[in-house]
Amino acid sequence: MTHVFHRHLRHTPPLAVAGQGLWLQDAEGRRYLDASGGAAVSSLGHGHPDVRAAMHAQIDRLAYAHTSFFSSEPAEALATRLTETAPPGFSHVYFVSGGSEAVEAALKMARQYFVERGEPQRSRFIARRQSYHGNTLGALAVGGNAWRRAPFAPMLQEVSHVAPCYAYRDQRADETPEQYGLRLAAELEAEILAQGPQNVIAFVAETVGGATAGVLTPVPGYFRAVREVCDRHGVLLILDEVMCGMGRTGTLHACEQEGVVPDLITVAKGLGGGYQPIGAVLAQGRIVEAMSRGSGFFQHGHTYLGHPVACAAALAVQDVIARDGLLHKIREDAPVFANLLAEALGGLAHVGDIRGRGYFWGVELVADRASKQPFDAALQVHAQVKRQAMALGLLCYPAGGTADGRHGDHVLLAPPFVASRDELAEIARRLAQAITDVTQAL
Secondary structure, X not given: OOOOOOOOOOOOOOOEEEEEEOEXXXXXXXXXXXXXXXXXXXXXXXXXXXXXXXXXXXXXXXXXXXXXXXXXXXXXXXXXXXXHOOOOOEEEEEEEOOHHHHHHXXXXXXXXXXXXXXXXXXXXXXXXXXXOOOOOHHHHHHOOOHHHHHHHHHHOOXXXXXXXXXXXXXXXXXXXXXXXXXXXXXXXXXXXHHHOHHHEEEEEEEOOOOOOOOOOOOOOOHHHHHHHHHHHOOOEEEEEOOOOOOOOOOOOOHHHHHOOOOOEEEEOHHHOOOOOOOEEEEEEHHHHHHHHHOOOOOOOOOOXXXXXXXXXXXXXXXXXXXXXXXXHHHHHHXXXXXXXXXXXXXXXXXXXXXXXXXXXXEEEEOOEOOOOEOOOHHHOHHHHHHHHHHHOOEEOEEEEOOOOOOOOEEEEEOOOOOOOHHHHHHHHHHHHHHHXXXXXXX
């Protein structure tokens, strides 16, 4: 009998008791290869000695100090590190406890920026369909997943949603990837004009789409065109890199590969690698300066902002990534991982698309490969794949509603950065077996 309010109330998950590297162990002694780092969190895997040592040392010095009274050494050091390694213009970092909080803070930060500038009429956000930005009410409102939004719709602020950059399903046969990206940017501009540019605060987008649509990589030039549209109308660009950032795609920030600099970046997950709950908003200097010249404070806050142990853990994670050259490793391994996935999965009749970047990959499953027809949503194919993968000792991150919020299935892979090529090969092999077992039984 469990008294934990689990995510699924008709199923009690196994009890995790130990972890080392890419492997987790449950109370029954079963071992699982963690191919998704939980939810793209465990960038260094489990039990890394350097991170554990940093946490122990910080607990011995200072476990907690409220930010209304004090800052702390690890918070200051981590903020300095993140601004030094950020794209140009980022001057400050606002720490929170996770991704949803980071997005929530970014939305409020963007709104307050315009209030401080004397533009209080700006109240509208534009985001994308099939996006995921978190489960708090503000983050859920800008998120574009119909299934997640539906029960809480009466509680959500009104947000406009434009098309995602989803080349597998939406790029026309008569247009190049670059033309497709320009078409999407034109749709964004049309929506800004429809809302009135003077009323729009920001466009919010995942640099590389994550949990809802299964790793949607932007086509070349898309974000540069989006940045130009936002600049033309005085609209902020908020890039959500909670899942795809902090090295996951082979650069510390995914937007580096797009040649754009946003106004705000949200990060979490890989920031602390799962060793402590932590997230952050990176802010451009002009946004912080507007608040500094105006009211002098950000009208927001949480109890565990800048938690010293969380910041110490995150700083240790970033130290290891830099010291061990893990971003270079990811870039070198990415084509190898892509080939392994293509060889293991590419010939399966129900694998429609394999897409990704670095150590961040999505596998879209379809009932019919030629027409890209999704499976009947009632079959819950993604859930069946997850169960079968666990039975085979593999942890992956499947989800449904890939195509339109209700129909479609995908599997997300986000292995820890320390994965060996043998482990990457084993991930591909076990996933192929799980998908085969499920689809043959349908």
